[in-house]
Amino acid sequence: MTTPGTRSELPVVLLSHRGPVSFERDESGDRTASRGAGGLVTALTGLVSDLPDAVWVCAADSEEDVAVAAEREGKAVQVALEPEARLLDADGDGTAEGTPTVRLRLVEVEPQAHDDFYTVIANPLLWFLQHGMYGLALAPVLTKREHAAYEDGYVAVNRLFADAVIEEVKARGGRALVMLHDYHFYLVGQAVRERCPEALLSFFLHIPWPGPDAWRVLPPAWREQLLTGLLGNDVVAFHTEGFARNFLLCAQELLGLPVDLEAMTVQVGDREVAARHYPISIDVEAMRELAASDAVTGHAEALREEFCGQDRQLILRVDRTDPSKNIVRGFLAFATMLEDHPELAGRVSFLALLQPSRQDVPEYADYLAEIGATVARVNAAHGGEGYQPVDLRLAADLDLAVAAYTVCDVLMVNALADGMNLVAKEAVVVNRRASVLALSENTGAHQELGAFAVTLHPFDVQQQADALYEALTMDPGLRRARREAAARVVEENDIAKWLTSQLNDLGVTPGADR
């Protein structure tokens, strides 16, 4: 690893499961390209689009992605990002002068292996485990299916992507900054190190890392392999110090390795691996531009009309219908608050903008049903005379969500566990009503914004009810001051800083033109 203080210039090889652009065919048979959404993709596109020698390795997600990869014989392709994403000709450097481009290596994965990798192991097994969502009495049950999926899916797919990364690193002379992302690729670091010992390997995890007990749910061979794979990196980074400590405790308790919780390192043979934390963030400027757009202001007008009349207040939540988001307890807390403070009935509404998620997974389908059942019970118990306490809208509508951010009085984020939670950060920078953030202590965001929020304890419905009441009745001046302070924190720690801090600590300047 580079000595702190020195800075070396290295080309960047990036790996994440989803890439920044995906290809399709439109009705007339023409190839189209669409930009990916999501925090990670947005964050990293900025980095690699500035670097002519960078490459982004990701899964070929669509049939057309596979076709594009095949046309170029698995080599990287160049994609212009503006004004619309479009594929450039082979070695198309220069043909998109002045517009940002990104070099993509689309890795084709055989469908059965991808299914094993993605829908049996990574989601739900690792996701559930890392969010503490297993009631161990009956789930998980590891059978032949899971064992095969681990070997033929997770391990095989990791090997496939490791091979692609290794090829790209070798094409750059063996020296590169390799940035690996998320729980899909725990095994890649070690594989790349073995073949490219001069590479600087950095891993970033976007979801929680629980303590040793949670990992004991996995067969010993798996958990040791996953940890050992991660320890192949030079740096393993998380959103919070708590997750980084948990990672070191896992190395200590599950592998018996010596760790230093002051220096935040673990000794692996003659190497030292650092556990670090960098809270991810949002593109503040882009979010504010979106909030000012006609589409959003139109929605905001309608929402104000509906929910924000004289003496009325609006609680908002914006989430995927993932059990980790703790949506059901949120409604129970709202109902408890209405019971404890009946004077609020008719005055306070709860708007829940929920994007249905992973409905092919039974636990997610059951959870969506439980959400619907709970809303029905709350509305039947507390509604009437034109007042519907909870307005549940199941759809993904970013414009509407941002409009709701601007007009809400309280944003509720009560997740059981959440790596960061960007909804909290988005809302505080665009809200215009001095809204209060009601934020779970189990989110990464709570480390930065907790001081300006009303803290929620995610399993304690009564406490959440009390906290919602506190938020709704807080002095307007205090509310405004806190909202502004929170917004400043996000402005100062935006997505650009998330990246530059990592690069600074690594002592690396991403490579310039060759």
Next chain:
Amino acid sequence: MTTPGTRSELPVVLLSHRGPVSFERDESGDRTASRGAGGLVTALTGLVSDLPDAVWVCAADSEEDVAVAAEREGKAVQVALEPEARLLDADGDGTAEGTPTVRLRLVEVEPQAHDDFYTVIANPLLWFLQHGMYGLALAPVLTKREHAAYEDGYVAVNRLFADAVIEEVKARGGRALVMLHDYHFYLVGQAVRERCPEALLSFFLHIPWPGPDAWRVLPPAWREQLLTGLLGNDVVAFHTEGFARNFLLCAQELLGLPVDLEAMTVQVGDREVAARHYPISIDVEAMRELAASDAVTGHAEALREEFCGQDRQLILRVDRTDPSKNIVRGFLAFATMLEDHPELAGRVSFLALLQPSRQDVPEYADYLAEIGATVARVNAAHGGEGYQPVDLRLAADLDLAVAAYTVCDVLMVNALADGMNLVAKEAVVVNRRASVLALSENTGAHQELGAFAVTLHPFDVQQQADALYEALTMDPGLRRARREAAARVVEENDIAKWLTSQLNDLGVTPGADR
């Protein structure tokens, strides 16, 4: 705390929720006394029945217990233990010459407070949490009920018992060895220390102690209070080193206290608290006497007839129907083994002797139903022509269980989490068929007996199926050698050693006659 090496003579004040004797009225209105069952009670009765100055503080469990306590105005009573348990007259020392006696202080708890303490907080909340049984998506939900139950139940009842302990310690001049037991009484140690600073305080936990994440499910105020309460003791002891390490990690991660994982201590102000481990065990001689009794040998004859004919083999499990025991996955593993090795169908039976448990708790009632449903599915899929693969018997019958220990070929213990698991220890000392122990890595017993067992990974049904097959087909000589080695471990680490090790480490000789 006494310096190691020196030994001081101290009277003993013991606290556990259940005591060694409970009183009733029979049909003719006469007072009767019955000995309690369970490992803890058996273990400790031996200790205090030898010590005239010892006292055992416990809950008045029955109406008649309350009446006995009232007659003596809350003072301790003296009970003779043999040949039948019976209450002695006030200050009845000497009236039972030659028979062991125990001094009991029965603490009356107001029913509502006891219900809050016992059926809302200790079971299921702490039990579930400490056995990893919450799927956090929907449970637990902490409402007003739980908050009130914590304050008016758990905290209040701990205070009540602390007061009784303090009174007994003061009656002994303020110097005593105070031995506190189990998850019902996390808060007592600190309370006693405040009022009796000269007492030597030792706490023993009989269930698992999970790492910090699990405790984060509780409201911060509760988890800090529970930990701080425990840290009022001089020694906090567990069944395994793993649990002791988890306890120190909790002090470190949740309270920010400095811990030493080599010395196994935590610094609390100017005091040092030790985390130790002493694996509890059984009374080997008593178990072997029981195994030789007519009642047991009669049952054993019948079981041999039914399950142990030419070329047949018997898998046994003996458990309460507690989800932590992992009964459903055990049957799934057995079914998987029959699928993988159809030649075993008709030859191998699975006898499950299950004692229904806590059926007033919905999760337990649901789990019992799932057990029944799973057995029906397995028997329908794999049975026929006089062969019923699983024989499920729902009852508590110690004689039958011990008989089954003697004749089984494999004893399955696949618990999700289990402080110790004494079934494993009982079976290896009385078995007569060179049975193989198939033992979960998540039991305390695995630390001692794992080397002579086939290890089970409790969430991995395929692995358990493979392990059962390995056990059934193991070379008979190896089986015998392992069974005998395991029995020797239990013989050498019996219940007497569990106690004497603790007393030796404390540097204490329990007080002799005054």
